[in-house]
Amino acid sequence: MSTENTEQWNEWLAGLIDGDGCFYINKKEKNVSFEITTHITDIRVLTELKNKLKVGSVKKRSNSQSVRFRVKTKVAVIDILHRVNGKLYNPARVAQFIAACNLFEITINQAWLDEVTTGAASLTIKNSYAYLAGLIDADGTISISVSHTSTENSQLSGVHGKITRLINSKAHNQVSLKVTTQYENYATLIYKTVGFGKIYKQKPNKQKKVPNPLYHWTVVSLEDFQLLYEQFKKFPLKSLKMHRIRLVLLYFKYKQLKYHLYEAGAIEAKIWAKFARLWYKYSY
16 A cells, blocks of 8 residues: 555544544553444444454444444554544544553654644644545434425334335435534534535533534535535545445435426336435445
């Protein structure tokens, strides 16, 4: 692998870690372990980590539809820390990274540290397309919401119910991609770096176990999805979310042709129904 591709892969790793990774610090034993957890359908993302880093374990978590990649050896953790030095932006992960580097006496990229800890106006995400791919692989949500459905269809459960509601949603559906964080500055940094999308603030709701505001960097328009798709031509997602990214432009095409409005039995309606089944191909 070339130096350039290795650097891109490390940027992708940084995005993945900012989304779903964690450095666990044990000051008493002077040790650090590293973990990333994903949905079971994205086990290949963790398998790539294991194959690339040539270390760690990938195991299914008990009573959960998730899998975990875990690294405990000091040499391997230090390798990961070096790979993402100067490449993390999630405040929670930055704090863990700094603590781990201090424990292992690793020299931190000072220029990055000064910018990321002070929130400098000049701070931007380097190799944003690779980083963004990793972040969305870990923490992105790509979905089509249906805002209105029949009473009968609303009772249908599982993937079959989702497909049926989308097929019959007519004008009441909207595709979106979002990355959610509790840190406003982090959401703003993503928006500022990529230059498209919008940020929506979600108010706290203690009844729904959301004690603090949440910030959603969100993509909904055809124009923004086209820009996003161009980003992922440079560095595609490694998770199954890439399947939906490829379908998004088709979604807008069918909407423009109004296939979603045709009555059942029409050729256009059958094409829309086929699209709905493709959208949920990897869901269960």
